[in-house]
Amino acid sequence: MELMEKLEILSDAAKYDASCTSSGSSRSTPEGGLGNCHIAGLCHSFAADGRCISLLKVLMTNYCVYDCRYCINRRSNDVPRAAFAPRELADLTIQFYRRNYIEGLFLSSGVMKDADHTAERMLRVLEILRQEYRFGGYIHVKAIPGADDAIIRRLGLLADRISVNIEMPSSQSLVRLCPEKTKSSILGPMGFIRDGIRENSSDIVRYRHAPQFAPAGQSTQMIVGATPENDLTILRLTQGLYRKYQLKRVFFSAYVPVVQDALLPAGTKPPLLREHRLYQADWLLRFYGFAAEELLDEEHPSFSPYVDPKCNWALNHLDRFPVEVNTAPYETLLRVPGIGVKSAQRILTARRHSRLDWPQLRKIGVVLKRAQYFLLCGGRAPEGLRVTQDGVLRALISQKDRELLAAQHPQGEQLSLFGPTQEQLTREDVMQCLTGQI
Amino acid sequence: MSDRANLIYRYDGSLPGLLCCVFESCRTGRLPLDIWEDGEPSTSLAPELTIPADREEAAQVWRRLRQLSHEAARWTEVGFLSGAEDKALALHDFLCEAFRRGRGIAGFLGDPVVARAFQLQRQVHNEAHLLLEFLRFEDHQGVLAARIEPKAFVLPLMGGHFAARFPGEAFLIYDVAHGAVLLHQGGRMEIRPLEDLVLDAPSPEEARFQELWRRYYDTIAIKERLNPRCRMNHCAKRFWNHMLEMPGPGAPKALETSGPRPEKLPPEGQALLAGAAQR
Ligand code: SF4
Numbered sequence: 001m002e003l004m005e006k007l008e009i010l011s012d013a014a015k016y017d018a019s020c021t022s023s024g025s026s027r028s029t030p031e032g033g034l035g036n037c038h039i040a041g042l043c044h045s046f047a048a049d050g051r052c053i054s055l056l057k058v059l060m061t062n063y064c065v066y067d068c069r070y071c072i073n074r075r076s077n078d079v080p081r082a083a084f085a086p087r088e089l090a091d092l093t094i095q096f097y098r099r100n101y102i103e104g105l106f107l108s109s110g111v112m113k114d115a116d117h118t119a120e121r122m123l124r125v126l127e128i129l130r131q132e133y134r135f136g137g138y139i140h141v142k143a144i145p146g147a148d149d150a151i152i153r154r155l156g157l158l159a160d161r162i163s164v165n166i167e168m169p170s171s172q173s174l175v176r177l178c179p180e181k182t183k184s185s186i187l188g189p190m191g192f193i194r195d196g197i198r199e200n201s202s203d204i205v206r207y208r209h210a211p212q213f214a215p216a217g218q219s220t221q222m223i224v225g226a227t228p229e230n231d232l233t234i235l236r237l238t239q240g241l242y243r244k245y246q247l248k249r250v251f252f253s254a255y256v257p258v259v260q261d262a263l264l265p266a267g268t269k270p271p272l273l274r275e276h277r278l279y280q281a282d283w284l285l286r287f288y289g290f291a292a293e294e295l296l297d298e299e300h301p302s303f304s305p306y307v308d309p310k311c312n313w314a315l316n317h318l319d320r321f322p323v324e325v326n327t328a329p330y331e332t333l334l335r336v337p338g339i340g341v342k343s344a345q346r347i348l349t350a351r352r353h354s355r356l357d358w359p360q361l362r363k364i365g366v367v368l369k370r371a372q373y374f375l376l377c378g379g380r381a382p383e384g385l386r387v388t389q390d391g392v393l394r395a396l397i398s399q400k401d402r403e404l405l406a407a408q409h410p411q412g413e414q415l416s417l418f419g420p421t422q423e424q425l426t427r428e429d430v431m432q433c434l435t436g437q438i
Numbered sequence: 439m440s441d442r443a444n445l446i447y448r449y450d451g452s453l454p455g456l457l458c459c460v461f462e463s464c465r466t467g468r469l470p471l472d473i474w475e476d477g478e479p480s481t482s483l484a485p486e487l488t489i490p491a492d493r494e495e496a497a498q499v500w501r502r503l504r505q506l507s508h509e510a511a512r513w514t515e516v517g518f519l520s521g522a523e524d525k526a527l528a529l530h531d532f533l534c535e536a537f538r539r540g541r542g543i544a545g546f547l548g549d550p551v552v553a554r555a556f557q558l559q560r561q562v563h564n565e566a567h568l569l570l571e572f573l574r575f576e577d578h579q580g581v582l583a584a585r586i587e588p589k590a591f592v593l594p595l596m597g598g599h600f601a602a603r604f605p606g607e608a609f610l611i612y613d614v615a616h617g618a619v620l621l622h623q624g625g626r627m628e629i630r631p632l633e634d635l636v637l638d639a640p641s642p643e644e645a646r647f648q649e650l651w652r653r654y655y656d657t658i659a660i661k662e663r664l665n666p667r668c669r670m671n672h673c674a675k676r677f678w679n680h681m682l683e684m685p686g687p688g689a690p691k692a693l694e695t696s697g698p699r700p701e702k703l704p705p706e707g708q709a710l711l712a713g714a715a716q717r
Pocket of ligand 1: 064065066067068071072073074075109110111178
């Protein structure tokens with residue numbers, strides 16, 4: 001088969017994987033070779049769906065002996081099949097890399113023959129790249145569940161990141177949709193990889209300059225919207241994965257109905273807003289000191305479609321606001337809607353020099369559109385802040401939220417939650433009203 | 439230094455030249471209305487003063503600046519690459535301010551003069567960074583060639599990245615907008631002025647890799663999630679001309695130029711490539 005055709009088939013089959021970052025690793029160019037890694041990663045292009053293209057994201061093969069119901073490559077699905085020869089793929093990676101198209105390779109695969117056979121072919125690609133070409137660019141490889149630990153170990157020693165997809169947000173769904181996979185076949189390698197990464201910090205590895213095991217860490221991904229789990233279940237699972245397996249990232253992939261199956265929702269649009277909310281919450285878990293249980297609970301197991309999870313949390317905890325910019329501890333500032341890590345740090349630096357007032361806060365680059373409702377500067381609210389229902393809503397619902405909402409309600413459904421009245425309200429009124437309604 | 443004098447400086451357009459303008463202002467204690475490059479047409483009735491570039495003076499200003507703040511010196515160097523019209527005056531004012539305030543100048547972001555200098559260098563850095571990502575090389579008999587069209591003169595900020603990444607490659611990056619080319623080969627790198635660079639049509643092999651890349655690009659987008667606005671936010675249209683995978687009128691190949699194509703490279707370009715090819 002022509003390379004062109006293979007590339008089309010095997011990138012088409014890989015495109016639903018959400019993770020395509022090249023971050024977390026810094027490698028210098030090997031002696032006599034080419035390629036290095038930047039810790040922050042680079043995005044070489046942006047696809048028509050707006051997603052960053054950083055890596056050549058392909059499957060080794062889309063032949064598969066499994067029959068996972070949601071997967072386009074399932075054994076029983078009638079699609080054209082192809083497989084790269086290891087050298088062919090390694091050469092293509094190098095040629096793309098030289099031309100500055102990509103930062104490296106993201107290699108996943110269907111299971112051809114069996115897990116070991118598949119993983120060995122992938123290993124071969126990595127060996128050609130790292131050993132023959134002396135390639136120092138980024139490599140993200142998927143561990144094939146069921147493959148021998150020894151092969152996974154060798155993959156991890158050549159790759160920057162290695163990941164196992166957890167696929168479904170609960171083991172019931174996994175059993176239902178991936179009858180041949182089990183929770184332990186996924187969590188087993190995840191634990192094995194975690195232990196491999198831990199060894200990086202052991203003395204032997206550090207002092208002997210031994211190769212590092214997956215220096216950019218481990219990630220996973222799950223499909224959202226194909227199965228009935230609610231946001232709370234998904235977020236708890238995510239939190240558990242971070243804590244137990246020390247994952248670097250959990251990716252969420254809005255389910256795109258690619259195959260017809262009685263067990264799957266039919267003909268729906270991918271739940272992009274939900275995916276977006278999960279990423280926002282994931283951010284709060286990783287960088288803002290939130291726990292899953294603070295953001296959602298049994299009574300409110302789903303994210304608000306209108307405001308982001310942090311805003312929602314704040315609206316539910318108005319007793320803690322407003323906070324004083326000049327004295328609030330860092331952790332508290334981080335919980336103010338509209339204040340991110342950068343802004344909070346800037347506030348900390350700036351208030352060491354002088355007491356902050358509203359104009360100064362603006363000057364150091366803190367965006368006040370949302371934050372102004374939750375902050376005091378020297379005991380005062382911003383001058384002339386008019387608190388109207390519409391105004392607050394407009395401030396709290398971001399442009400992106402609005403677009404995502406509109407996309408899911410194409411009938412031009414009302415986005416405004418209230419009638420046309422625009423009376424002057426007190427801050428408390430609005431907050432209560434918002435919390436009540438949302 | 440307070441009000442501006444009714445005076446316009448003329449300088450030679452170089453960084454040392456600008457430093458001499460700063461020297462002059464510090465010496466006389468007055469700020470000019472504006473600073474123009476030699477040859478720029480006059481648009482004001484104010485008297486002009488030509489400030490000759492004096493190496494000694496420039497070196498002195500630079501030394502003092504670096505003693506004061508390495509950051510301010512770096513901002514000046516990078517900001518000077520900007521294509522912004524107010525660049526010369528903005529950096530001149532910033533340096534005068536730096537000498538007035540002393541150490542820690544880079545921390546006074548609340549001061550509009552400092553803020554402007556900060557902004558200038560940040561814009562330059564951002565553009566350079568984006569081009570490190572969006573630039574596309576084309577293989578011409580083993581020499582990698584790319585064409586960029588930046589607002590700022592970012593070549594000096596780009597070479598190091600590619601030299602570190604491709605130590606064994608001969609490559610050139612041609613800046614169409616500023617008429618300059620960066621050459622790298624065998625660990626040596628230089629930037630030279632160059633009027634025009636016309637390359638042969640890509641070889642069949644090169645054309646095939648471009649086609650593969652385009653095919654990959656078109657395939658990887660999820661049709662159910664198309665979002666042209668998001669794409670444009672991340673990758674502004676002005677870069678698309680030189681990105682072969684991007685849609686466009688007839689999707690021009692990365693380096694193809696419009697108009698009649700000379701049979702061969704002009705002598706200057708040929709020499710460049712020949713030199714680069716003999717590794
Ligand atoms: S094992 Fe992977 S490729 Fe094969 S059907 Fe399941 S999800 Fe798809």
